[in-house]
Amino acid sequence: MKKWIGAGVLAAAAGAGLAWQQGWLGSTSETSMAHFVPADTVMYIGGKASAEQVAQLRDMPLMGQSQLQIQQLLAEMDNLGRDETPQARFATVLLREFLGNATTYGSTVAHFGLDPLKPQAIYMDGLMPVLRFGIQDEQQFWRVFDQASTESGLKPRTLTLEGTSVKLWRLTQPGDQSLELAVTVHEGIATLTAFHFLDQENDQLQRLALKAPDRSLADSGELAQLKTDYGFDDSLQAFIHLERLTQGILDPDSIGLGQDLKALLQARGKPLPTERLDAACRADISALVAQVPRFVAGNTGVSTDNALAMQSRSVLELTHAELVSDLRSLRGHIPSHSGSTDQILGLGMGLNVDNLIPTVTSMVQRFRDYPTECAELQQAQRQLAGANPAMLGMFTGMIQGTRGAGFSLFDLAIDPNTLQPTNLDFLLSIATENPNALLGMLAMSPMGRQIQIPTDGSLADIDLSHLIPGLSLKAGMQGKHLVAFSGEQAGKAAAELEQEALDANGHTRLSADYNRLADLISNLPTQVAVELESGTSTGCVAQAQIANMLRTQGAQVRYDLDFSEQGMDTRMAFSLDPSQVPQVDPVGSWTLMDQSYDCQGGEPIGVEEIRADGTGQYRYNDGQCDLYRTNYTWTQSGNLFTLTATENVSRDDCTQDWTTEAPVNSQCILIPLDEGFRCIYSDEDSESLFHYRPAG
Structure with a gap:
């Protein structure tokens, strides 16, 4: 069960995370939702998507890459739910509703009756979380909760506050102090929060956004300041x-979270977790x-012209000027090619190695010298006293002058027979003021003694056929960059480094083209793909799932981490083009090839007719007669194809009568191809990969 719960939670988290990132969830304008958020809240996430964003995302898959795992997870949840408490069954049903209806963003919105065009928010009201979002179909929204109540046996009670009806589900056992899930819909906005046994009516009204706090987040101007600062x-x-x-933890009377925590712990006869700490x-x-003081994040730009393009930023704020200065001294040079737009994958790192020992020493010494009478901090200082950052000097001395490194993969093709690369186009570069130190360290290795890399600006051919037959690279110095590369695009990128100065421009960079990365994975030979095999999927099925997951996002992504004057600063930019994910029309007559164990070839396993009227038939013929036949009805949501069997019959040979079998319902994730399409097939027991080729 743990395996499937893990898969479900990861899938849900990934889908929910992308929804937040793309602006579907979030809090709202300062004059509406923020008006009901306490100014001393410790957490806030909010925003409002535009109509263009919603339209771009509506048909994008949310978590449709492994239908078998989702179905098995749902089945296990149902089985275990019979022995759980009503509260656990209630939560299980709600999770099942999400996992079972998360094919696309649009299908999830429709199933829960959501309105993604309204402002939405998650925040803390004292110790209690609050989730608020727009509702388009209130009847459909309540249907989900009513179904969870019916299936779990956990019945809600109804409370009326300020003329608004609130449903509450008790989350604790009858003999325990009460904790309830509170849900209401008011003026087209749903609010989900929790009530506990110490709540007064004013607490409940504020948490349900039926009454504004004495001082709100809108009053404080904190959101406006985020816009100005970041x-x-x-x-x-x-x-x-x-x-x-x-x-709130150290001085609980100072803010709402601490007051709630103190009151709840005292009511249960328990001490505050920091009670033993002295002043x-x-x-x-x-x-x-x-x-x-804070971790802050948000979007800094959104465009929906041709594709959905978004820039976001997050900052771990640092206010200690000397610490910021130390960290910024570590900034190195990230080679420009690691963020190129014409590569499959790029990785870059900037680090001024010469400043590493002084910076670490300064930071350690500063903490050792911090004046404190706190016994716990004094113990940490004593433990750190034995640390000797100078030990790092044994390594950094050998790479003195290094400022950074970059790797770019422009192209890769592998021969399916020899499994050797037939096209390898990549560039590895190291930015350095002292190439001789690096080459000296390389010469100390057995392989390095066989390699002579010039530092006069010329390029040498390096034969690595003893490692990979036929592999050779070019290596040398291009300006202040030590390079090793193979391929035409890499050669051009290496030549451009000749004029690239070693300015301090960052710390870490990652860039990827999801479509090209998906193509690379799809074209891996079967012998390589088998290494992707999991407990439920063959290597070919797993290969198709990973490639399809990447391709359906249709994104180019770039991630940069740096140290700015404001702290540890990360920026991400991505573009998402739903038009790059063509919809498959499955109607037609097809010959099926099973590619579950032969990713590019496969063996014929029958014929299938998919009709425009929503019906279809699959037949398996041994060359003399049909031995298996199934008739079904079908529906399609995006590229998820769902089959409901109406008849399943089989026989062992042509002389026998047909035997009726139990119907097998199944699903296909449809993947477009130049010739027909692929189907990642799943039923209750297995996953397979089929290629539907036009019949005739």
């Missing part, structure tokens, strides 16, 4: 307030956390 727009703004969270520790810990 350039965030209205589609997504978020923060986790680490300083405020610490304050010195509280003050020093608060002062240290104040140097890392």
Whole structure:
């Protein structure tokens, strides 16, 4: 069960994470939802999607790459749910509703009756979480909760507050102090939160956004300041307030979260987790956390002209000027080719190796010398006293002058017979002021003694056929970059490094073209694909699933991490073009090839007719007569093809009568091809990969 729960949670988290990232979920404008968020909240995520964003995303797959795992997860949840408490069954049914109806963003929105055009938010009201989002079909929204109540046996009670009806489901056992899930829909906005046994009516009204707090997030101006300081727009703004969270734990009377925590623990006869800390520790810990006050994030630009293009930014704020200066001194040079748009995959790292030992030494010494009377911090200082950053010098001395490195994969093709690369186009470069140090370290290895890399600007041919038959590279210095490459595009990129200065431009970079990466994975020979085999999928099925998952996103992504004056600063840019994911029309007559074990070839396993009227028939013939036949009806949502069997019959040979079998319902994830299409097939027991070729 753990395996499937893990898969389901990861899939749900990935889908929900992408939805947030693309602006579907989030809080709202300052004059609406933020008006009901307490100013001392420790967490807030919010934004509002545009109509263009919603239209771009509506048909994009959410989590349709492994239908078998989802179905097995749902089946196991149903089986285990029989022995669980009503509360656990209630949660299980709600999770099942999400997993079972998350084919595309649009299908999820329709199933839950959501309105993605309205502002939405997640935040903390004291210790209690609040989730608010728009509702388009209130009847459909309540149907999901009513079904969960019916199936679990957990019946809600109804409460009326300020003329608004609230449904509450008790999450604790009858003899325990009450904790309830509270759900209401008011003026087209659903609010989900929790009520506990100490709540007063004013607490409940505020949590349900039926009453504004004395001072709200809109009043504080914190969201407006995020826009000013970081350039965030209205589609997504978020923060986790680490300083405020610490304050609530160490000084519980100071903010709502601490007051809630203190009251609940006292009511249960339990001490505060930091009660044993003395005043010195509280003050020093608060002062240290104040140097890392918030983690903030948001979108900085959204375009929906031809494709959905989005830029986002997140910052772990650092306020200690000397610490920021130390970290910025580590910034190195990321070679420009690692962020090129014409590559499959790019990786880059910038690090000024010469500053590594001084910076680490400075940071360690600063903590050792921090004046404190806190026994816990003093113990940490004593433990750190034995650390000797200079030990790193044994390594950094050998790579002195290094400023960064970059890797770019422009193309790769593998011969299915020899499994050797027939086209390898890549570039590895190291930015350095002292190439001789690097080459000296390389010469100390057995392989390095056989390689002579010139540093005069010329390029040498390096024969690596003893490692991979037929493999040879070119290597040498291009300006201040030590390069090793193979292929035409890599050669051009290497030549461009000749004029590239070693300016400090960042720390880490990752870029990827999902479509080209999907093509690369799809073209891996069967002998390589078998290594992807899992407990439920053959290597060919897993290969098709991974490639399809990447291709359906249709994205180009670039991720940069750097140290700015504001802290540890990450920026991400991606473009998403749904038009690059063509829809498959399955209607027609087809010959089926089973490619579950032969990714490119396969063996014939029958013929199938898929009719425009929503019916179809599959037949298997041994060359003399039909031995198996199934008739079915079908529906299609995006590229998810669902079959409901109406008749299944079989026989062992042509002389026998037909035997009726139990109907087998199944699903196909349809993958477009130049000739026909592929189907990642799943039923209750197995997954397979079929190629539908036009019959005749």
